[in-house]
Amino acid sequence: MSVSEQPRGPKLTAWLYQKLFHNYVWRSIFRSGYPNTPRNQMLAIATNVFLHLHPTRLHKTHVKITHTYCLGGLTFFFFLSLTVTGVMLMFYYVPSPERAFSDVAALETNIRFGMLMRNLHRWMAHGMVISVFLHMMRVFYTGSYKPPREFNWLVGVILLTLTLALSFTGYLLPWDQLSIWAVTVGMNMAGTVPLMGQQTQFILLGGFEVGDDALIRFYTLHVIGLPLLAAIFMAVHFWRIRRDGGLARPL
Amino acid sequence: MAVDAKAVTGTSSSLRPRREREQELLVWPDLVFIEFIAAVVFTLAFVILSTVIDAPLLNEANLDITPNPSKAAWYLVSLQELLLHMHPALGGVIAPTFALIILAVIPYADRSNDGQGIWFGTPNAVKITLFSAAFASIFTVGMILYDQGRHVNVVTNIVQHADKDWQWPGYLAPFQNVRAIQTGWTWSVPVPEAAQLGPGEHDGALHWPEDFDHIPMPFNGTSGPDWMRWGPPDFLPGWLQALYWYDLNLNLPAFIVENFIPVVVMVGLPALLIVTMRKMGWVHTVRDGSIAIFTGMMVVYFILTIIGAGFRGAGQDLVLPWDVPHID
Numbered sequence: 016m017s018v019s020e021q022p023r024g025p026k027l028t029a030w031l032y033q034k035l036f037h038n039y040v041w042r043s044i045f046r047s048g049y050p051n052t053p054r055n056q057m058l059a060i061a062t063n064v065f066l067h068l069h070p071t072r073l074h075k076t077h078v079k080i081t082h083t084y085c086l087g088g089l090t091f092f093f094f095l096s097l098t099v100t101g102v103m104l105m106f107y108y109v110p111s112p113e114r115a116f117s118d119v120a121a122l123e124t125n126i127r128f129g130m131l132m133r134n135l136h137r138w139m140a141h142g143m144v145i146s147v148f149l150h151m152m153r154v155f156y157t158g159s160y161k162p163p164r165e166f167n168w169l170v171g172v173i174l175l176t177l178t179l180a181l182s183f184t185g186y187l188l189p190w191d192q193l194s195i196w197a198v199t200v201g202m203n204m205a206g207t208v209p210l211m212g213q214q215t216q217f218i219l220l221g222g223f224e225v226g227d228d229a230l231i232r233f234y235t236l237h238v239i240g241l242p243l244l245a246a247i248f249m250a251v252h253f254w255r256i257r258r259d260g261g262l263a264r265p266l
Numbered sequence: 267m268a269v270d271a272k273a274v275t276g277t278s279s280s281l282r283p284r285r286e287r288e289q290e291l292l293v294w295p296d297l298v299f300i301e302f303i304a305a306v307v308f309t310l311a312f313v314i315l316s317t318v319i320d321a322p323l324l325n326e327a328n329l330d331i332t333p334n335p336s337k338a339a340w341y342l343v344s345l346q347e348l349l350l351h352m353h354p355a356l357g358g359v360i361a362p363t364f365a366l367i368i369l370a371v372i373p374y375a376d377r378s379n380d381g382q383g384i385w386f387g388t389p390n391a392v393k394i395t396l397f398s399a400a401f402a403s404i405f406t407v408g409m410i411l412y413d414q415g416r417h418v419n420v421v422t423n424i425v426q427h428a429d430k431d432w433q434w435p436g437y438l439a440p441f442q443n444v445r446a447i448q449t450g451w452t453w454s455v456p457v458p459e460a461a462q463l464g465p466g467e468h469d470g471a472l473h474w475p476e477d478f479d480h481i482p483m484p485f486n487g488t489s490g491p492d493w494m495r496w497g498p499p500d501f502l503p504g505w506l507q508a509l510y511w512y513d514l515n516l517n518l519p520a521f522i523v524e525n526f527i528p529v530v531v532m533v534g535l536p537a538l539l540i541v542t543m544r545k546m547g548w549v550h551t552v553r554d555g556s557i558a559i560f561t562g563m564m565v566v567y568f569i570l571t572i573i574g575a576g577f578r579g580a581g582q583d584l585v586l587p588w589d590v591p592h593i594d
């Protein structure tokens with residue numbers, strides 16, 4: 016590390032800085048010094064597994080809020096928060112028709128912050144559906160699907176479908192009148208498709224109507240199958256943004 | 267390791283804007299901080315929202331008690347709304363599947379780089395968006411009102427002031443709603459005796475709808491001369507049996523109402539929209555056309571969602587939002 020990159024200042028702060036951010040333990044975790052020089056700022060991004068989804072620099076139009084309105088990022092934020100609150104809910108929820116409803120009801124009465132977790136999970140799920148739609152609209156109206164980003168738009172359409180599927184499968188889990196009938200309405204639509212509708216419906220429900228087998232299927236899809244798929248496609252989505260040269264801007 | 271990006275990706279590397287280092291910012295702090303603040307703001311907002319409004323929990327699930335109306339989740343309510351106006355397979359699955367496919371192929375149809383990376387980057391983009399939105403809203407709302415058929419009562423009431431015995435004439439039934447084409451519309455065409463096909467009593471005319479609701483499909487094995495009649499195809503594997511239209515008869519009035527007219531509307535109106543804007547000199551490129559289609563799809567989805575969630579009461583009747591029954 017060159018001397019010119021040390022912050023200037025009185026001796027005491029320099030010493031403190033050295034002790035705090037250049038010590039052996041800090042270096043073992045973060046590799047780079049405190050991000051107060053361009054070099055360290057880039058290293059902070061590039062050497063951190065979470066932050067390195069980002070490039071180290073980006074064009075200045077892309078940090079303008081009105082270019083993206085943060086909508087893709089917001090969708091991702093909702094996904095992460097839903098994972099956290101969802102795991103919390105899983106501690107208390109048993110996907111069986113005998114227990115599902117009372118477990119959800121108990122969140123309200125017996126479990127500290129249970130209702131808060133359930134509400135957060137619910138409202139953020141709605142938030143994610145809305146933000147993924149808005150994100151798609153911003154990508155469309157800024158013409159950001161144009162070459163070379165065609166494939167990433169396609170990945171996006173898959174993510175949109177996965178988001179809706181996640182929300183739909185989650186809808187059944189509280190096992191109240193709202194869930195069971197919403198899912199019945201939805202599944203009846205699938206059942207009317209010529210040739211394969213009946214089979215699709217049977218496979219998804221594990222029977223002819225929404226019952227115990229449907230609950231365990233929806234639960235499994237909701238807590239592990241679909242989130243894994245969504246995470247994989249998000250990884251591809253973000254990777255492709257970088258590969259396609261960052262966000263779109265006029266040629 | 268040196269792979270020529272151009273060789274791998276064809277043309278794509280030439281499509282990239284030049285990198286202008288002097289226009290670039292560092293992600294730390296300029297982007298990371300925005301993300302951090304956005305995350306804090308939205309976390310706080312949702313924590314507040316969640317302490318104020320509780321997620322609904324109705325009575326325990328019971329398939330023996332059907333709530334009226336029973337509705338899908340709000341983002342699927344638009345499809346449920348379509349079901350009221352067309353065949354369930356068409357409205358619930360086929361149309362949305364096509365919508366997703368159209369979404370997916372947009373970038374493969376619109377391959378130019380014009381107007382990339384800025385809001386409404388082509389000359390007519392804003393005009394096209396607004397016009398398509400208006401067009402889609404007017405037609406969607408108009409068709410839903412038409413299909414609900416309230417105007418029949420209104421018109422009947424008004425005309426009955428003048429003529430007490432007036433009834434909506436049968437030959438105008440298609441103006442009541444779509445379904446009336448199948449159920450309320452009666453007409454007949456005279457048919458000479460010699461032209462009669464098949465057995466059955468001959469009354470000298472073909473009557474709509476009852477003479478049209480049982481038209482045998484060709485080679486359905488149960489109609490026509492003797493040599494075209496055979497038994498059920500039990501020897502075929504199950505999936506082939508499902509594919510073969512054995513003993514299938516077409517209900518033409520129902521087919522027209524549930525499938526034909528909706529498809530004509532869903533294909534025809536977007537086509538009309540684009541042709542109109544071409545005539546007006548607004549639509550020149552594929553990009554212009556895709557703006558019209560995309561806007562139309564989003565607006566239709568939005569309006570169907572609003573109507574399905576806010577204006578459908580018991581029996582999926584069209585009512586005002588405060589008349590939608592509260593389910594618990």
Ligand code: HEM
Nearest residue numbers: 083086087088090091151159167168171172174175262263
């Ligand atoms: C779970 C869903 C999704 C997540 C988490 C997500 C995330 C993101 C993020 C973080 C960005 C960076 C720029 C921004 O924030 O706008 C982005 C860009 C992009 N997204 Fe998504 N997205 C999702 C769904 C979609 C959908 C539904 C589409 C389109 C159908 C789409 C198409 C794109 C494209 C083409 C870009 C590149 C935009 C550009 O170059 O300016 N994404 N996405």
